[in-house]
Amino acid sequence: MKPMLIKLWKDDAGQDIAEYAVMLAVILVIVIGTVQLIGTHANTVFSTVASSIQ
Numbered sequence: 425m426k427p428m429l430i431k432l433w434k435d436d437a438g439q440d441i442a443e444y445a446v447m448l449a450v451i452l453v454i455v456i457g458t459v460q461l462i463g464t465h466a467n468t469v470f471s472t473v474a475s476s477i478q
C-alpha cells in the first residue's frame with residue numbers, strides 16, 4: 425500500500441490541466457468584468473445620444 429501512495433504522491437500528470445483551468449478561470453473573470461463595465465457605459469452613451477436626437 426505504501427509504494428502505491430508514494431507513486432500517487434509523486435505523479436504530477438494532471439498538474440498542467442489544473443493550472444490551465446485556473447488561468448482560464450482568471451481570464452474569464454477579467455473578460456466578463458470588462459464586458460459588463462463597457463456594456464454599462466455603452467448603454468449610457470447610446471441612451472444619451474438617442475434622447476438628444478429626439
